[in-house]
Amino acid sequence: MLKTIVKKGSYHDSVVLMLLTNQISTIEGVKKVSIMMATPANKDIYRQSGLSTEELESASANDMVVVADVDDDAILDVIMEEVEEFFKKQSTSEGDKKGAESVKSWDKALGKLPDANLAVISIPGAYAALEADRALDEGMNVFMFSDNVTLEDEIKLKQKAHEKGLAVMGPDCGTGIIQGVPIAFTNNVTPGAIGIIGASGTGIQELTTIIDRLGEGVKNAIGTGGRDLSTEVGGITMMDMIEAMESDDSVKVLIIISKPPAKEVRDRISDRLSNFKKPVVTLFLGEKPEYHEENFYHAYTLDEAARLAVGLVRGEEIKEGKVDVDDSQFFGAEEKKTIKAYYSGGTLAGEAAMLIKDALNLKVPPQKAEGFMLKTDGHIVVDLGDDVYTQGKPHPMIDPAKRIECMQDAIDDASTGVILLDIMLGYGSHEDMAGALLPSIVELRDKAKAEGRKLFFVATVCGTRRDFQSYDEAVSKLKEAGVIVCENNKLAVHTAIRAIGLDFEEPAKEIRKKTVAKIEKTEVSEKLIQLLSQKPKVINIGLKSFAEVVESFGCDVVQYDWMPPAGGNVELIKVLNFLRNYEEFAIDEANRSVIAKVVASQPVIKDVVPAKSVIKELNEGKAI
Template sequence: MIFTIIKKNSYQDSINLMLLTNAISATEGVNKAQIMMGTPANKDIYKASGLYTAELESAESNDMAIVIDTDDENKVNEVLEKVEEYLQNQAISNKGQDYETVRTWDRAKKALPDATLALISVPGQYAAEEAEKALDLGLHTFIFSDNMPMEDEVRLKKKAHEKGLLVMGPDCGTGIIDGIPVAFANVIKKGRIGIVGASGTGIQEVSAIIDRLGEGVSHAIGTGGRDLKEPVGAITMMDGIRALENHAQTEVICVISKPPAKAVRNEVVDLLQSVSKPVVAIFLGEKPTQYEGNVYQAYTLEETALIAVDLAKGNEIKANYNSGNYDVEHIELKPDQKTIKGLFSGGTLASEAAVLLSDALGLGSEITNEDGYVFKKDGHIVVDLGDDKYTQGKPHPMIDPETRARFIEEAGADEKTAVIVLDFVLGYGSHDDMATALLPSIKKAVAHANSEGRTLPIVASVCGTVSDPQDYHAQKKLLSEAGVIVKDSNNEAVRTALAIIGLKVNDVEKTHVEVTAPAKTFDLTVSKEMGDLVNQKPSVINVGLKSFTDSIVAYGGRVVQFDWRPIAGGNEKMRKILALLK
């Protein structure tokens, strides 16, 4: 039987409700449960999961919808008690906070008149409207929200550029502004390497390796994953590069991008050749054969960090940073064990793994994401479990282990699996102990393989630093003691997995060539607002997820919490009418 309870005017952010759903689903006697706000998009998720009921018709975007599938009607009250307890605990945890909470933009600006940045994490259909308001108030915007139409992104970024402001996002997961981690980010020492990245976990991997090598990061400016696509034209990336060029404390610039549009990529490189500072650039999937002028193009994220550190220290730049011995002794596989299963929580880490696997198989380094798989051929798979296909109504796999645990067990049951590759991404926003959360499934997969006479090696990397909220060394130790082969980078982990099945990446020795100045000249000056962003600690209006205030407060930023609710109770028709009347 399916039971539906609608809690009117009881708005909660999506991550809270996803975590609450997981807790409720674990209740004995509950077959299935889902708790979401009553938005049209969420109603579609209810339909897809077989939990849609007639009662959901009346739910609006500001109403909490609780749907429970159970054979025992008494379980409904038990679930409702757990929901009330969870919400009460949330309310208690918000008391005693050392920042002000407001409900309107006017009050937010009065509470923090010198605010420079709006951090927006509202549901996607509302994000563009809130970002527009922030820009009109003269604020740079960091848009964590996803599912924004491309035309809105282009419009917002053009408007920001004209106003001398920066739009980071949408779907921007990671940033570091003057040492302050923003959204999903690691705690990185401040230093002289600046990053602009169209990639969340790409920024995390590069910045974490830089930190562990003893250097630091001045800023890490996320752009959102679509910034280098043709319609957007790298507006944010190019403005971010200009900002770092004008930032005195930044001595080396890093650029990180998922596969870009060719014309946009070339425009970015022309700009990079025009700046005065040395640059390390990675366009994932491109396999460079030379360094060109002041632009040192890398093939892997680890190489990006290593070159940046050598440039910062004034060391000689090597022709090849990827050479090394990745062999693992005493692993005997059965003849049918030939495939690698890469199960990733980080999208860019998954893409890097796919590039290296494709390269080692002799298929080239260009990849395409198809049907939720970054790579799928001859039994080999690399999957980004943070893809929309796997996160509809569920928390991101950096937060919740459930989806990845299932994939690990399925990979262990496949007699052709030779090795499983995993990433563990630490930092603010991520699960507080993912190693412990996934070890039961890892052990189960290995035990199942052993019961069938198979050895099943697990190779993992931990993306993080010793200053992260999780214990970096403890996470590595937990995995190692459980028999997991733990490497220092995703690059090393993937190459180790390749070595286990007798493959290796075909690396090249890069030469350094001088280049003539680009025919096109660029204006490298920046606005006062852009200068303020990179030369001052950010003052932030946080619109949405309260948890994003934690890192800002912890590292010396100022913040006011905008306790956002859908306008007109989420009624779309009324919301549009109100917008027209303003």
């Protein structure tokens, strides 16, 4: 029986509510539960989950809704006691922290930090583009952690940013480092002479942490978002940041990383990089380069890209690491064992799929359907960070539940010889993911042993020794449980492949003379050079934890405690943003349709509208 509790005007960010949902789901008698804000997008998720109710449908975007499937009404009291206790602890915890100063409007945020140059946005995707547009109007660069932003909005925002000499990083941008300051899901990485521009989150994390553990550092790592190198977007952010990185004297070596890009975009970027004044390492995932060029290096794996960059900084070759493992117990190829790989992010999963296909001699293009990067003859590589798994649910970096469920399914397949996984450390990630997964790993290992089956667990830990979770402790825990722990993802995948009796070869690459393409140089933006040359001044719109981390690195930060204005009505919010640019606004044929909804709901609007009063009334919900 579905029961609904609506908390009017109680706005909380999505990550907090996901963690609360996890906690409530453990209560005995709760068969299914979901706790979200009643935004239009979240209402769709409720419907798809079979949890839609009449009370939910009538709630507004500023209302928190608990929908639970319970047999006993008394369970509702237990649920609400847990909810109240959860938020009480949250409030106490936040009160103990120094924390960035909080405001509740753009005007107040800009009043507190008028020279802010970076907006970090982590609110629901339906609203993120609107707030990003406002940030650009205020002369700020945008880091958009939010996903579910339309392609049309992304193109408009990036074109607008380019025209203003600014950058939009994202949407769905999980990771960034600016002047050594970590943004969003990022590790604590030593600042240094290497710059990175990447379309991915976990890929950048893997690169930066390998570089850190090799003893070098990263000054700036810019995420562009996964669609930036698509035909439609055209690599706007990446091309602009390449120009800025070339002018950044602190960057001695540049790494470019991307999931498979559109060919025409990839070629345009490659042509520009052939003219780059500093050494460049490229990694276009899925390509298997057979040679390097002078000061223009082409990597096959993340590990190779990191080692090349470190070697270029030091002027010496960096050898590949080794895995300390007894391979005498590995399977033979004739046993036809399979690999089941479960990853937190798309780039590491994509690299694993690429290497396994290489070992299997599969000549198929990169693929991704329902989160699967590879699904063939019992071999599985899954990106558990894909939207299909995270919509309305916690990301696998912060919640082990989905990965545990997948591992339990893997053990039921008699062909499974290796379970391969990543452990992501750093800001935003679970405080002890290794510890959270270990009980299930031990249980499944013992179950296989009791059935007379061999089963290898292979893992890579992506992190640095300054990450709060403790890199060495995570590695030690896993090894003590019999997990084969590898220094990086490439070595982990290679070990998993060897464990089932297969292997692949990497070509020894010669260095050829560089082919320099003829290009039209564009002028570098002074605003982007400024972004890369000083600690950012941040207005954080959404997750408070992002503001806390940035502040701990010495940055000026204002926390904008955002709530959906105009009752969450996207069309009315667009009107607010439109009216914001005018002190007085005369209705004519060109704009009549734009404000038709406002006119319909607020008949007192005359031929000339004082924009401030309309905005005030709409924000207060009077015109809805």
